[in-house]
Amino acid sequence: MEIPLLAWQGLVILAVFGITLLIATYSTYAERVVAAFLQDRVGPDRAGPFGLLQPLADAVKLFTKEEFFPSGANRWLFVFGPCLAMTTALMASAVIPFGNTLIFGDGTEIRLQAIEVNIGMLYVFGVVSLGVYGIMIGGWASNNKFSLLGAVRAAAQAVSYELAMGMALIALLMVTGTLSLREITLQQYNGLWNIVYQPLGFIIFCVCAFAETNRTPFDLPECETELVGGYHTEYSSMKMGLYLFAEYINVFVASAVMSTLYFGGFSFPGEHWVYNTLTQSQGELFAHNVVTILGTVTIFAKIFFFIFFFMWVRWTLPRFRYDQLMRLGWTMLFPIAILNILVTGACILFFGAKDPKIEAAKKPQTTETRTVVRG
Amino acid sequence: MLLATTATYQPADYLPILIQLGLALAFVAFSMVVSHLVGPKRHSKVKDSSFECGIESVGNARTPISVKYFLTAILFVLFDVEVIFMYPWAVNFRELGTTGFVEMLLFMGLLLAGFYYIIKKGILKWQN
Numbered sequence: 001m002e003i004p005l006l007a008w009q010g011l012v013i014l015a016v017f018g019i020t021l022l023i024a025t026y027s028t029y030a031e032r033v034v035a036a037f038l039q040d041r042v043g044p045d046r047a048g049p050f051g052l053l054q055p056l057a058d059a060v061k062l063f064t065k066e067e068f069f070p071s072g073a074n075r076w077l078f079v080f081g082p083c084l085a086m087t088t089a090l091m092a093s094a095v096i097p098f099g100n101t102l103i104f105g106d107g108t109e110i111r112l113q114a115i116e117v118n119i120g121m122l123y124v125f126g127v128v129s130l131g132v133y134g135i136m137i138g139g140w141a142s143n144n145k146f147s148l149l150g151a152v153r154a155a156a157q158a159v160s161y162e163l164a165m166g167m168a169l170i171a172l173l174m175v176t177g178t179l180s181l182r183e184i185t186l187q188q189y190n191g192l193w194n195i196v197y198q199p200l201g202f203i204i205f206c207v208c209a210f211a212e213t214n215r216t217p218f219d220l221p222e223c224e225t226e227l228v229g230g231y232h233t234e235y236s237s238m239k240m241g242l243y244l245f246a247e248y249i250n251v252f253v254a255s256a257v258m259s260t261l262y263f264g265g266f267s268f269p270g271e272h273w274v275y276n277t278l279t280q281s282q283g284e285l286f287a288h289n290v291v292t293i294l295g296t297v298t299i300f301a302k303i304f305f306f307i308f309f310f311m312w313v314r315w316t317l318p319r320f321r322y323d324q325l326m327r328l329g330w331t332m333l334f335p336i337a338i339l340n341i342l343v344t345g346a347c348i349l350f351f352g353a354k355d356p357k358i359e360a361a362k363k364p365q366t367t368e369t370r371t372v373v374r375g
Numbered sequence: 376m377l378l379a380t381t382a383t384y385q386p387a388d389y390l391p392i393l394i395q396l397g398l399a400l401a402f403v404a405f406s407m408v409v410s411h412l413v414g415p416k417r418h419s420k421v422k423d424s425s426f427e428c429g430i431e432s433v434g435n436a437r438t439p440i441s442v443k444y445f446l447t448a449i450l451f452v453l454f455d456v457e458v459i460f461m462y463p464w465a466v467n468f469r470e471l472g473t474t475g476f477v478e479m480l481l482f483m484g485l486l487l488a489g490f491y492y493i494i495k496k497g498i499l500k501w502q503n
Binding site for chain 1: 391414443
């Protein structure tokens with residue numbers, strides 16, 4: 001009993017890992033197609049049908065390019081930087097619930113989530129914040145002034161926006177009362193999506209997510225008009241590829257976190273209706289599994305929308321100036337986030353007793369409404 | 376207090392993280408080794424010097440840079456520690472109730488006083 005379950009979990013981890021890589025790979029293709037669409041161009045269309053093999057061609061190109069070491073660089077740190085950036089990016093998707101549970105006839109229950117820990121959100125935060133070390137180490141080790149500037153910019157920007165991000169998250173935690181991403185999703189499953197309770201918090205979180213992933217309009221660390229290539233100026237071959245890949249994985253993780261925290265994760269409108277209808281005709285087990293699969297499709301639809309949103313913004317908005325970026329982070333988002341916490345707290349205390357969702361949150365055991373008959 | 380609602384969680388829940396870490400490290404090691412073996416290697420003195428827009432590179436990049444970045448980092452440490460204090464409070468917000476809220480108001484008042492001070496000091500001014 002114990003071993004097969006562990007094997008299943010291993011399989012889920014493998015699947016999550018593979019999907020993360022696949023989505024990151026095809027994000028590069030999607031980025032170019034979206035850019036082409038927004039700029040009224042054709043975009044990549046030569047490699048395979050609709051250019052679908054373009055990411056493979058890019059990968060082959062990156063692998064076969066010359067590995068370059070600048071003469072003044074600190075070799076070990078120069079290699080360590082992209083490795084760290086990529087490793088931390090790949091670790092973060094582990095705690096995201098990509099679906100509810102699948103239940104087999106013999107009662108084996110598999111969570112469609114690599115790792116369920118009670119501090120899921122803190123885990124994402126911790127791992128993603130480590131990513132900036134990859135950029136800093138790589139930029140510093142290159143021994144190039146452009147890289148160094150890109151690296152310190154990345155560091156200052158990441159820490160500044162992490163603050164407001166944490167604050168936005170605290171307001172959400174006050175509503176949910178738990179750090180587990182799975183619990184947060186199940187609460188939204190039974191009540192309203194958190195965006196209804198935290199619209200301001202979501203906007204702050206979203207802006208900070210753009211800054212944390214170094215995407216335009218916050219891509220000053222690699223600002224090509226000022227800093228050539230920013231922190232990866234001296235990088236070539238797959239080391240460069242790992243940096244770019246890590247950015248797309250971070251975009252994927254940020255999208256997944258945003259859909260989970262604020263847009264109901266794997267819950268979708270009408271799921272209770274689907275569940276009840278199918279229960280009557282096909283039995284609870286079948287209904288549960290069908291709703292789970294539909295939920296998984298839903299969360300990926302939400303994630304793809306957010307990834308598209310990241311790209312849409314990138315090809316629409318110009319880049320901030322550095323002082324504007326710092327002013328936005330410290331003197332606007334940070335006070336607004338504190339205000340959001342205070343308003344949220346006051347609202348919960350004032351309306352708390354009347355809100356069914358909050359009543360439900362007081363009794364955590366009621367969040368699991370579905371009890372499936374085993375066997 | 377943070378762990379109060381999580382009686383069913385085991386330390387072994389964290390074990391699969393090691394699997395994920397193993398996979399990530401394997402992927403990174405694979406791509407680094409393969410790109411190291413596959414790519415061509417041709418060196419020359421000019422080519423190996425660091426890039427400075429095509430002109431000859433001057434000096435070393437291990438230079439002092441604007442102290443603003445350092446101040447930002449220090450401020451982050453200060454404020455982030457205070458934000459971390461708020462996580463357990465936020466998770467247990469309902470149990471702590473009005474008392475906890477008033478106490479947090481006091482805490483945030485002190486936090487904002489410090490914030491007002493650094494703004495008045497002009498540490499966050501990047502224009503000059």
